[in-house]
Amino acid sequence: MRDMIKHLTKTFRASALCTGALLCLSISPVGYASDNQQLDGVKQELSRQQGQLQDKQKRYAALQNELKQHEVSIANATKKIHQAENQRQALTRSIAKLSQEQQTLQQQRLGQQEMLRELLNTQYRQGQDSQLANLLSGEDSHTLDRFTVYAERISEARIKALTALAAIDTELQLKKHELAQQRQRQQDLVDELKEENQKRSRDQKRRKQTLAGIKSQISTDRGYINELKVNERRLLKEIARAKLEAERAARQAPMDGLAKQRGRLPWPVKGSVLHNYGTKQRGELRWKGMVIAKDSGSKVNAVYPGKVIFADWLRGYGLMLAIDHGKGDMTFYGYNQTLLKKVGDTVQANEAIALVGDSGGQSRSGLYFEIRRKGTPTNPRTWLKK
Template sequence: MKGISDTVLIFIGILFISYSLSFQTPPANAADPKKELTVIQQKLSKEEAKVKSAAKKEKSLLSELEEINRTIRTKQSELNSYDKELVETRSRITFLEDEISKLSSEMKKKKGSLKERLRELYKQRLGGDVALILFSSKDYNDLIKRSRYISLVAYHDNRMMNTYSKNIEDYSSKKQRMEALQRAARANKESVRTKMEEMSAEHHKKDKLLASIQSERSAYEKMAEELRGASIRLQDMVTKLEKQEEEASLAGRGFTAMKGRLPWPVSGSVLVPFGKYSDPNFKIPVFKNGIEIEITSDSTINAVHGGKVVFADWFKGYGQLLIVNHEKGYHTLYGNLEEIFHKAGDIINDGTPVGRIRAPGPQQVSTLYFEIRYKGKPVDPAGWLKRKETAKKKEGPPLKK
């Protein structure tokens, strides 16, 4: 999903997890964890009250962005369909033009033959050739033979006339079909132009909305809170999905033994790392539950380990999301997918393709969002994936703990 992969939304995804973590994790040196939890819950209630008050006045920008992205995908699909239909229509027109050309040539030949035959028949009637042929018969049997010959000639002439007449009808019919296809081609071409204009308008609308998000801090924080809610829902969902641990145990066996040796789900540089660092735009501490891997060309995303697919659908804040359940409470999450290759319940093996992300457009960023969770809690993928020689990070430096 290229919309969520844009720079602004990457920052938003990072910000909401920072808030979530700060409200959920008590200090290690807290004397009374229960009392500390009460204080945290009180702070959370105050913050949520502020957000709810603002939410009543503002439309959900996140939902609007996601709706724009859905509209763009729908129109792109319609455009592809119109393009395909236009190509097929032009192919049929070419085929009919070829048939009409052949038919026209054949009709010219038959027309010439028919004219010549009619001229001969006219001469025969004027000269009495037919009667002469019959009356010059030697005997009765010869008369019968000559009569049959004349009948065959007449039959051939009649058949020639019928064939020519049918050719005229076929020519007219195919000509009408070709003209109808040409009208359809013109209509399809106009539909393609209209869809391209609609897509351009949607992209402009999206760019305008993203610009407003960048310029308004309050809108930015509101979207962050919405994504924080998405993270909480995801946390609840992962907890429920752990009940399916037994079904995936066979396929996911050996996951823990692969720590530090898991293959990368896709080749690319890490744009956003796991953990704390400073947001470059607002200079605030943020936290990321997973990593963002840059996609520079059309890429197939592969499972880092076998297991059971427990979720494969759209999830607010994560785009097209696929979750694989491995052994002993471990899950891997693959977000921002443009296509999902599996459904919930599928058993997959190591390296099985699970989805696809296409290359980004000009001045756009596409990324795969990847998480590893243990009993619902995020862990740093860097400790599980094979080490790379270099890793590019565009965000600020990690904060000191």
């Protein structure tokens, strides 16, 4: 019995599940009523520590879920802000154009008013020089006819001027109404931007608190390495799923892949490289891609035409987007603040697909960029322009 207890104790120590508490247990029968009591104590300690481990795992999973919710909420708010800002800029340009058109119409109106004033003045003078006065003065019929035609043309010109003035007034009123509507829409967008910014700030504070909780849960280097390994397995799972989607898409619209683009691809963002492909990440783990430092909110551009096959939050990588370029070639863009494209969208080289962020629990903003060929990571630096 003693030998069995010794064997169990050594096994529990090696498993790391009973670290700390089991070391305090003595193998000696001293202090125990019997060998069975000692074995029961070991079992109870094992059960307690297993329960603690399960509780810790549940808390950690809950914190990761909270992080996802915060970062997705931040992403949605950021996307609305981005769209509202674009609309506001478009409205500003439209308002400037309408204001210019309004000024032009006002100038035309002044011109028509001046023309009408001259016509009325001419018609008045023409009325003073009536046909009766001309007849009594001895003017011949040819001259009288000429005066009559002249008077009729003045009258026609006056009517046209009045009609044109009325049309200008109507158009001017429409422009004023449209301008007022667009200015109100612009103010609504400003209010919307303020509200979304406040919401994003609240989510960012909550995210910070959640991150502190996550870091306290992974307090050891080994715990962090295990987390990185789990995250990588999740990525590989999504890559396998994305490959199936890419193969289905390739049957519908074949793409040429990246084979001829080595050293020719544009950078997804311009910035200093924080981590290079192949360098040590933690423990025996190495970076499968590169991390480029960039301010939050900066645009992330696709490096080559393709189709979006993944656009979602992925633990460890935050908001990530993957593009299939054909022939088994895919690019991945992680840590984003928000995604501007969705699965199924076709994108072109240098087209904005996301905004730089620090999602996935990163300590600073930047872009995680990875290239895989037939599922195998390759050094992205060799594919980008020097």
